[in-house]
Amino acid sequence: MPASSIVIYTSRRQLELYEGNRLIKRYPIAVGKRATPTPHGRYYIASKTFHPGGVFGSRWMGLSLPSYGIHGTNNPSSIGQAISKGCIRMHNHDVEALFQHVAIGTPVTIQS
Template structure:
């Protein structure tokens, strides 16, 4: 079975889910603002939490870089903008869809 991976394009504000080399879904996202940019690099999903509370919406997927993650939002109008403290913010229905399709250890590549 081909492995899944996530590619995040911060300038396009888009998250892509791949199965092997095949794009299977893409989602609009919000990324870090100028003072707190989303850090480019190669990471993995380190933790998964359902209903983490607060501003993180309905799901949290912590990355292997501390204090950063892919999460939902309680402010859906922010999606598509550079407004976060470096995390990748998604609509709650999108983050729930993604959450079901990835596991701890899934590679995450963040590009500009």
């Protein structure tokens, strides 16, 4: 099975899931606001947590950059906006699907 990877486009507010070179799914996201932008670079999924609670929604996938992650939200109307403190927010049903598909170590590229 080809390895999974994630590419995040902050300007388009989209997260793309790949298996090898094949696009599997595209998800709408929220990204960091101007004062606390989502950092661009190459990272990986370092941790996974079920039901982190509160503003993190139903799932948390921590990045190799400490204090940043891909997570659900308790504010679904924020998806599509630049509103977070730098994390990548997803609808809870989307982050639950992504959570099942990726493993710790999955590469994550964040670009504009």
